[in-house]
Amino acid sequence: MKKLKKIVISLWGALLLMMPVHIQANASIRMPSTAYVGDTISVTISVPSNSKSWAYAVRGAVSEEPMGFEGDPTTNTYTFKASKEGTYTVSVEGQYSDGVNDYIIKTSASVTVVKRPTNNGGGSSRPSTPSTTTPAQEPQEDPRSKNYDLSSLSVDQGTLTPEFSSDVTEYRVHLPKDATSITVSAKAEDAAATVIGTGKKELQAGDNTIEVTCRSEYGTEQVYTIHVYVEEEPLVYLDHDGKSLGVVRNTQDVTIPDGFKESKTTIDDTQITVWTNENMHATIVYLIDEEDQKGFYLLEDGKVTSSFVPVSIAGRTLYQIDVPSDQRSLAGMQFQTVTIKDLELSGWVFDDPDLENFCVIYVMNEKGERAYYQYDSAEETLQRFNGMSVTADAYASVQNMQYVGFGLAAAFAIAAIALGAWMALRVRKPRDKAK
Numbered sequence: 001m002k003k004l005k006k007i008v009i010s011l012w013g014a015l016l017l018m019m020p021v022h023i024q025a026n027a028s029i030r031m032p033s034t035a036y037v038g039d040t041i042s043v044t045i046s047v048p049s050n051s052k053s054w055a056y057a058v059r060g061a062v063s064e065e066p067m068g069f070e071g072d073p074t075t076n077t078y079t080f081k082a083s084k085e086g087t088y089t090v091s092v093e094g095q096y097s098d099g100v101n102d103y104i105i106k107t108s109a110s111v112t113v114v115k116r117p118t119n120n121g122g123g124s125s126r127p128s129t130p131s132t133t134t135p136a137q138e139p140q141e142d143p144r145s146k147n148y149d150l151s152s153l154s155v156d157q158g159t160l161t162p163e164f165s166s167d168v169t170e171y172r173v174h175l176p177k178d179a180t181s182i183t184v185s186a187k188a189e190d191a192a193a194t195v196i197g198t199g200k201k202e203l204q205a206g207d208n209t210i211e212v213t214c215r216s217e218y219g220t221e222q223v224y225t226i227h228v229y230v231e232e233e234p235l236v237y238l239d240h241d242g243k244s245l246g247v248v249r250n251t252q253d254v255t256i257p258d259g260f261k262e263s264k265t266t267i268d269d270t271q272i273t274v275w276t277n278e279n280m281h282a283t284i285v286y287l288i289d290e291e292d293q294k295g296f297y298l299l300e301d302g303k304v305t306s307s308f309v310p311v312s313i314a315g316r317t318l319y320q321i322d323v324p325s326d327q328r329s330l331a332g333m334q335f336q337t338v339t340i341k342d343l344e345l346s347g348w349v350f351d352d353p354d355l356e357n358f359c360v361i362y363v364m365n366e367k368g369e370r371a372y373y374q375y376d377s378a379e380e381t382l383q384r385f386n387g388m389s390v391t392a393d394a395y396a397s398v399q400n401m402q403y404v405g406f407g408l409a410a411a412f413a414i415a416a417i418a419l420g421a422w423m424a425l426r427v428r429k430p431r432d433k434a435k
Contacts, residue, residue, distance in 0.1 A: 029090055029109035030223070036116040039082050042169055044225075046075040047096045047105065075225060077170040082113040147190040148216040153224055156183040160226070169224050177231035179203055184210055184226065192217035205232040205249035236270050238287065240297065240304035241322070245287040247272045248294055254286055257296070257310045258317070267302055274299060280368030284308050311343055311363070313375065314382035319364040320345055333360065340375055360385050 030044040082088065091108040149166040158173040166189065175182070183200045197212040208228040215221045234246025248254075251273060256262070260275035265283075276283045284296045287304070296308040298321065306322040323346050328335045330348050338347035338359040347361040357378040364370050374385040 027092065027096070027105040027107050029092060029107055031090065031109050032111055034112045034114065035082050037082055037085060037113055038116070039113075040079050040167055041082055041088070041111055042167065043078045043080070043090055043109075044075060044169065044223075045078070045092055075170065075227075077168070079167065082111070085113050085115060087112050142218065144216075144218040145190050145192050146216050146218040146220055147188075148193060148214045148220050148222040149189045150186050150195070150212070150214050150222075150224060151189040152185070152187045153212065153226075154185045155226070155228075156185075158182070158228070169222065171224070171226045173226060173228045175203070175228060175230045177205065177233040177235065179230050182210075182228055184212060186212050186214070186224070188214050190216065201228075203228060203230050204252070205230050234288065236267050236272055238267070238285075238297075238299075238304045243289055245289055245297065245304060248286045248288050251286050257284070257319075260284060265299075265302075277368070280364070280366070282308075282364070282368050308364075311345070313340055313343070313361075313373075314380055316382060317366065318373070321362070321364050321370065322346075323362045327362065330360065340377070 027045070027047045030046070031041060035041050080088075087110050089108055089110045092105055094105045095102050096105060097103070150164075151166065153160065153164045153171070155173055157179065158175050160171045160173060162168060162171065164171070173182070181200055181202050184198045186195050186198050188195050194215045195212065196215065197210065201208070201210050206229065208230065210226040210228060212224045212226070213221050214224070232248070232250055234249065236247040237244050238247065239245070247267075256275055257277075259277045259279065261277075263274055263276050263283075264271050265274050266272070272285065274283050274285045283299045285299045285304070286294065287297050288294045296310075297304045298306045298308050307320070309320040311318055311320050323335075332351050333348040334351065335346070335348050337344055338349060338361065340359070340361070345361050345363075347359050349359050350356070358374055358376055360372055360374050362370070362372055372385040373382050375382050
């Protein structure tokens, strides 16, 4: 019986492993845990900052309509009015994507709405935010203020959108490409409250998130979020192959090739980020072209000399680079786009149809050497190419030459034997006469 039980458990475990797994998203709902009848309640729904797009449906006190966002901030705020006593639940179901994987969103939060007391101890009209220790019915005897609203919120450049209101907790600011910092100022409605998160903030190109927290005397908090977007237009441009390429300033989400370490260099009196591989003696920079296509390029003596694309071929990591115009002509081959597995590269195919499984590419190897490589699609092998190939005709010619060589060698051998025999006979005849 025990053996049968083990077998059943093992089979059940195997079935679980075979079932598709849905990854729970790290989404969150931020809202007060308690409120008074008549209060306007703010609900903030967030997904991770690396989300590329997200769509979801909100049900409950906020809305019954599905809502989707593409390219919007990863945080959105909604409000609703607590019209009567009871528990209001906000549920979120949907998914978001980080550009590679899709994740499931499924979470909820609740707020308990109670009647407003006749004396709230000198505090504001709003009860506490979520807390595991705060009771649903606030203590009447605690004289500390629970007001966590701001009376003002401002920035030293750009414009807050929408216009500030103590009930609105989400704002946007758009700044030009040369903005490197912003100063945030805020003041609490209650003199006993504490404001955290103001002052000078460093900015990078693209999206920046700044949070200002107002903490009441009672200890509850309200978070005001400012999304600052700095134009990502490059400050430095480099020329390559007749095109103007801009240096990308925000590279936080860029995957850097293995073996390359970040460093800085100066071009046109502006410091830019580059990556260097000491073993390859190579430096690369991340650029964007006129068609908004981004990628790595080789940077040599302050100039762009080639594109630089890491590729994996036959178990090796190589780097696709530009083929110089004076090196595109190879005898017996045609220069064109070749396909290796799912990769498309500039390369050569042989004119000889017997060599249709072979192609030649020009790449940079792990040592930083620029070289030709021959790829065999039938065997999936890669080897250095010296500019010569053995065709079927050439192989047959070599075989014919071998056969001719063997024939000549045999003829010479027979001739040598015959000559030896003739010489032996001539030596014996005079001796016979002497006798």
